[in-house]
Amino acid sequence: MLSVHQDVLQIIQAKFSSFEIVKSVHLNVSILGEYWSEQHHILAVVAYHSNSALFLFSSKKPKPFHLSDLIIEAVIPIDENFECLSDPIPGEHNYLLFVVRYRKVSFEFRIKIGPESSNFASEIVKSKERFLSEESDKRWLLKYTDLYNSLENTELKSQLDDIPFIRQKMAQNQNSINRDSMLKYQLKLKEPEFTQYQEFTLFIGTWNVNGQLPSISLKPWLSSDDDPPDLYAVGFQEIDLSKEAFLFNDTPREAEWEKMVLDGVHPKAKYRTVALTRLVGIQLIVLINTKHYQYIRNIAVDTVGTGLLGKMGNKGGVAIRLELHNTSLCFVNSHLAAHVEEFERRNQDYKDINARINFRKYPTAIKDHDQVYWLGDLNYRITELTTSQVKTLLIRNEMAALLRADQLNQQKERGNVLLDYNEADITFPPTYKYDLNSDTFDTSEKARPPAWTDRILFRGKGIYQLAYRSHMELRISDHKPVSAIFKSEISVINQAKYRKVHEELLKRMDKLENEFLPQVTVDQTEVKFDLVKFREPQFRDIIIANTGQVPAEFEFIKKLDEQSYCKDWLRITPYCGTVNPGEKCDVRLEVNLESDLTELDDILVLHLNGGKDMFIIVSGKGQKSSFTTSMSALCRAPMPIMNLSEIQWKKIVALEGEVLYSIPRELWLLVDHLYKYGLAVRDLFESNSTQESFVKIRDWLDFGSTEPLPGSVETIAETLLIFLSYTKEPVIPFHLHDVAIAASSNYQSCKNIINQKLPDIHRNVFLYICMFLQELLRHSNENGYDAKTLASLFGEILLRDPIRNSKPQASRENLVSFIIF
Amino acid sequence: MANRSGAAQRPNGTQGKICQFKLVLLGESAVGKSSLVLRFVKGQFHEYQESTIGAAFLTQTVCLDDTTVKFEIWDTAGQERYHSLAPMYYRGAQAAIVVYDITNQDTFGRAKTWVKELQRQASPTIVIALAGNKQDLANKRMVEFEEAQTYADENGLLFMETSAKTALNVNDIFLAIAKKLPKYDQNQGQSGQGQGRRLAEGDQGAKTPGNCCK
């Protein structure tokens, strides 16, 4: 069912590169709205790695034959802005309104309900699903951007209710995985109903420790506030400036600084490390108040070096991401390129860190997090002012002038770095560069101008900054530590509400699922046949009507431990098929009795793919006939079998009573007729007699009559063949079948079998038939039969298989031909 | 604003598992099998419920504390002439509700033979519940509660008297079955057959720290 329109798929694929894979297509899409005139449209889902897009083509023909028939009309990325839903079209049961929204643009397609639409919809769902779990990248669509842009600028309103999603797909395959992704999607939509915001206090700190040993308490920095924060993110730079640290990225300082942090946190709460990451000297630790620990999940870290050769770890960034309750947080500690004039390098480092940090877990990139806290020694300096000017302005507390000269502020304003990040007003003195163990700005020869190298910025909703300060008391480094306190809104799941929403959704999906189960009715669940007679087929039609909302695939299925879905006297056409909603399908049940069954009974199981089963009882009575009665019984019947009383019948069938004839009366009547009228008839056995004429002869034999035998000689000849073919035991009984075949090459053994093994009546019949055949051969000139033809014709019948298939023809022929000659 | 990781995180402790089970209803005709299903799935009751000729199929989900159980319900035909087809439906079923009508002693006898047949022919781990339906007609009662309870206890069956008409115990009996069904992977060894198909709900791939620091 997957490959709807494989051929078209291939033609469309030719429009794309080998990395862009056409996943699914939908033909015969009509567009509602004013964009395109009535022409042929095709939709296709195209995937490029984990990204996908929906392409709309116009086609010269309903079904394109070549890629030149196709023009791309629209490209809609399947990403977080992509939404689709479906709606019934009033009065049009077989069609569905398929609505695709992308930002403010909306398309409405009219598509036919069926496997095609269902497959297509589920492919879109899968694509969207794939996107949700992977990184978004729209670059591959750049080739088509002019189209894509033109769409983004368009204003198009459309009224839509909030039936989210494609109901159609539920109907087709009862696939729980689909149901699952549907549930996820809907839960996502309903998130506001079961989440609420709760404020968390976040302490973010950054300090360039200048390679100094961790020798002093960090309390004045980490616990200077009255209340303990819920979370700490503490970043260091230059914890180890040794070659070893640089070359092997290994340093004892890591654990030492971690311990200092753990010792320095607020005494009024208990904390534990959530994650720690380090690249050479750049270290980041996230701690959480232990009471919140269980609400953290999906922790991931990554580091990016942007130092020497653009790769080494002397500069760069480290990041930790996590989810706290239902909000994703990302903390980045970066140490960007040094030197006053290198602000562009710093901008580049920032971009590199953004581009290269990859958490290998969704969301993979920094920007995709609900909240991002960016801290570190960003190394931006104060330009255009001399050291003494800076100092003077500081003394005069003319912060505004200083901040205007701050490179970070300048670059940020120009959009070159930390574009949509916020930073609180700086009210503390520059944090660099101080003489060690002092609060005095650099007095060395270089006398670098002071700068706010150490910064904390943030991005995201619901973040309120309470403090932004430096901590002068920590004097071991040439930088001062900086800290910021945030009150941040974290989305917390309300368990009770979540359950309620979850349960409601499940209920709704159950309802939809049940509603979209295939439903059909059959007009009769009991089919009774009239008296069924030998080789006189009867049929009854049942009507399967689709009363449901989706196409119903039906099939008559086998009962446990049965070979076939119905008994061998029954034929069902068609035995499987598809009925569209509102439509009907006739199914013909045909009986053809070729055995001595008197009670015909079967229960048919009509199964709907993905839905219920229905039972249909088939019954009828079979009428006895000389054709299906054993020859031994027939030889005991004093009159045509239909004239026998029930008791007489039972007796002869049980082979009780006297044998009255040496061969069955019926056989004699047929052969005798042919002796009289048929010997010289050309192609005697080639008759194409009608059902009707056979039935007349059958009844003449079974009921007896004073009329002459009806029908042409050819019909009677055919009837003879039928008679011999259906006798309850073949002339050569089943148990002698193999012996007879084995003996077939030897005249003497054949003769022995005939003379010694065959029951009397069977031997009589066999010899009687052979005599008749010899007689026929005497008239070869007139009737055109030679020995071989007759032997092969009768061999097959006299020596028939228990199961009607053919053993080597030659052996049967031999047995008969030996006898004839 | 919440993260965009697709599924909302489940509250702590919610494992977000969906287990799918096949459940079959058996019992003599007119005891109320279809009515029980209709009540459970759609919350409805029909005074003139048509006799089932076939096996009706519906699904319904119930939420337990830590799991979601999805039942695939097969409501079979109770008429005796369809008896031979019943194995098609109870074979592979993880749960069965055998229904009788408390106002009709014969239906209780028939229920017992169904239980025997299930014990012999169905999966050995099948969870069987006995439902004495039409409890609203207790004034015409022909099967004593205690008698059925004793029988159920002896055979390890869940037992409740139900009424599709008043909804008494209808959800409860399905819920009780859901609770009794094995849902954990660690059971798989002993009772692989009875195991519901387990489906992941959401990508809970990463270990949460909550789990390791209990």
Ligand SMILES: Nc1nc2c(ncn2[C@@H]2O[C@H](COP(=O)(O)OP(=O)(O)OP(=O)(O)O)[C@@H](O)[C@H]2O)c(=O)[nH]1
């Ligand atoms: N008073 C009462 N009547 C009920 C109850 N349950 C079912 N009935 C009635 O009993 C009759 C038979 O109910 P069904 O649900 O069709 O019985 P069933 O077991 O499905 O029967 P089959 O499909 O033939 O096997 C209907 O007329 C119902 O209205 C009940 O709890 N109380």
Ligand SMILES: [Mg+2]
């Ligand atoms: Mg029923």
